[in-house]
Amino acid sequence: MDDCDGPMTYIPPSCKVSVQKVDSSVLTEPRKLCDQSTTTQHCINHGVQTDHMPTVQSTITDVKISEDVINLVLTALKANIEEQNVLARLDILHRTDFVTLSVITQFQVPQKEDLPLHSAVCGPNGRTAFLFGHHYHETWCPHNGVVVFWQRRFIDRMVLSTCPTILRYGPQGLVAIGLVTGHILIALNGECLSTKEAHTLTVTSLEWLPSLRPQLVSVSLDGKIIIHSLKSTSLEEKHFRLVTISDLPRNIKRSNSSTRYTGLTSLCLVKDKLFVGNELGAIWSVTLPDLTLSLFHxxxxxxxxxAYVSNHLLIITSFGQVSDFPIHFSNIFLFSSFSLRFYSYNCMYILLS
Structure with missing residues (x-):
């Protein structure tokens, strides 16, 4: 300061300042909390959907099963059991048994015409009858039929005026023979005892009835079922029934005429009933002796x-041929169009086809 040439300034010392204490406070604004965020990222989902399958809800609460459906299921189950039994017995037959044919005897029948063998019928005590004649005729029969009777070493022949159709052995050695012309012959030991024109068309079948007095039932293409009573050596008509179109089931009717007869082709006696076959395929059960018809099949x-064989009914149609067949069940065997059917007699339905 001594070296300064300028004016001098006097600065007096500061005076002593008294300090006063004052209590004071400062109030700030209240703190605010703020949440800040960025924009959220959206989640993108990708999917593939097929066509929507509509669902249908049924309004039916109760489902009823037909009795026929239940019977059909039971029939199929029973048929499987029956089939297993048949196949089991067939396997045993193939393993252990053999079927052979052996010639018993041979003989030549002297005759003017070359007649074919129509059928062979077995009788009691080893009796056998051979019918020679034509099975079918378009109009009338111009042939002389032949019946050959064979028993052990005894051979006898009987020449007829027409072709025979059916022969049945009866009581006391009697033989009933049906002819193409509708006549029925009663013969004994190869001799004709009586002849009766019972039908107007071919006698297709006949059977002896089990009774105290000999009775014979016959059927024909004229639609008649006749029960004959044998008095002495002649036949007398006792009961009669005509089978017409009205007796046929609706499915096989071929005519609207209810009074027209329908041809009967076969007859079989089963215990106390008759089974009668028809040319259109109907089978009736006939009660004795009133001849009341009821459709069987x-x-x-x-x-x-x-044919009634060992408590079973054998039925053969035009398109089936049967030479020999073992039967083991309580059913009916139907051979039709080269097919085999098992038909229940008790339940009235087909078990196996």
Whole structure:
């Protein structure tokens, strides 16, 4: 300061300042909390959907099963059991048994015409009858039929005026023979005892009835069922029934005429009933002796033959041929169009086809 040439300034010392203490406070604004965020990222989902299948809800609460459907299921189950039994017995037959044919005897029948063998009928005590004649005729029969009787070493022949159609052995050695012309012959030991014109058309079948007095039932293409009573050596008509179109089931009717007769082709006696076959395929059960008809079954083919074998009814139609067949069940065997059917007699339905 001594070296300064300028004016001098006097600065007096500061005076002593008294300090006063004052209590004071400062109030700030209240703190605010703020949440800040960025924009959220959207989640993108990708999917593939097929066509929507509509669902249908049924309004039916109760489902009723037909009795026929239940019977059909039971029938199929029973048929499977029966089939297994048949196949089991067939396997045993193939493993252990053999079927052979052996010639018993041979003989030549002297005759003017070359007649074919129509059928062979077995009788009691080893009796056998051979019918020679034509099975079918378009109009009338111009042939002389022949019946050959064979028993052990005894051979006898009987020449007829027409072709024979059916022969049945009866009581006391009697033989009933049906002819193409509708006549029925009663013969004994190869001799004709009586002849009766019972039908107007071919006698297709006849059977002896089990009774105290000999009775014979016959059927024909004229639609008649006749029960004959044998008095002495002649036949007398006792009961009669004509089978007409009205007796046929609706499915096989071929005519609107209810009074027209329908041809009967076969007859079989089963205990106290008759089974009668028809040319259109119907089979009736006939009660004795009033000859009341009730439909048993029907086929689409002509019933060629009815046979009662070991408590079973064998039925053969036009398109089936049967030479020998073992029967083991309580059913009816139907052969039709080269097919085999098992038909229940008790339940009235087909078990296996």
């Amino acid at each position: 029907y086929e689409i083919d002509c019933i060629e033959m009815l």
